[in-house]
Amino acid sequence: MRALVVYESMFGNTEEIARAIGEGLGTDEILPVDHAPRDLAGYDLLVVGAPTHVHGLSRPSTRKAAADQGSGSTRTGEPGVREWLGGFTVLPPALDTAVFDTRIGKPRWLTGSAARSAQKILSGLGHAPAAPAESFLVEGDGTETKLVAGETERAREWAAGLRLRRRASRA
Structure with missing residues (x-):
C-alpha cells in the first residue's frame, strides 16, 4: 500500500500527529500541504490533516491570525488544506481517503x-472516507498549545487500524 499523509500545521501539533500517523501506516511520505503533489496517481491512501480554526478548515485570514498570535512564523505556508483540496476536480477512483484534525479538547459542537x-470536500469529489474523521486534542492558554498526553500514540494506533481496515477491505 502506498500512502500519502498531507498536513497543515501552524505551531507543530498537527505536524507531530501527521508524523505519528505516517509511522502507524508505515509510510515516510508525509508532506506539508504547501509541498503536496497535485497528481495523486499511484497512491492507494490519502490521509489529510489540519488544525481546526473557527469551527473548520483554516482560511488565509485565520492562518494570518495564527501567525500573528505566535512567533510570526508557522510550519506550513500557502495554500492551506482547504485550498489544496479545493483545487481538485477529480481524484484517482481507487484512492481511499481519511481525515484528521487537531482541536482544543472541548465538545465538538463548541470547537467545530x-x-x-x-471530509465534506472529499465526499464532494466522490470519495467516502475509509474511516470516520478523527480529532486529536490540544490544550493551552490561547497563545500556546500542546498535544494532550497520549494523543501521539493514539494517532499511531488510529493509523495502524486504518491500514488493517484497508487491507481487510481489499482481501
Whole structure:
C-alpha cells in the first residue's frame, strides 16, 4: 500500500500527529500541504490533516491570525488544506481517503472540526472516507498549545487500524 499523509500545521501539533500517523501506516511520505503533489496517481491512501480554526478548515485570514498570535512564523505556508483540496476536480477512483484534525479538547459542537470540513470536500469529489474523521486534542492558554498526553500514540494506533481496515477491505 502506498500512502500519502498531507498536513497543515501552524505551531507543530498537527505536524507531530501527521508524523505519528505516517509511522502507524508505515509510510515516510508525509508532506506539508504547501509541498503536496497535485497528481495523486499511484497512491492507494490519502490521509489529510489540519488544525481546526473557527469551527473548520483554516482560511488565509485565520492562518494570518495564527501567525500573528505566535512567533510570526508557522510550519506550513500557502495554500492551506482547504485550498489544496479545493483545487481538485477529480481524484484517482481507487484512492481511499481519511481525515484528521487537531482541536482544543472541548465538545465538538463548541470547537467545530477541520476534519469534518475536509471530509465534506472529499465526499464532494466522490470519495467516502475509509474511516470516520478523527480529532486529536490540544490544550493551552490561547497563545500556546500542546498535544494532550497520549494523543501521539493514539494517532499511531488510529493509523495502524486504518491500514488493517484497508487491507481487510481489499482481501
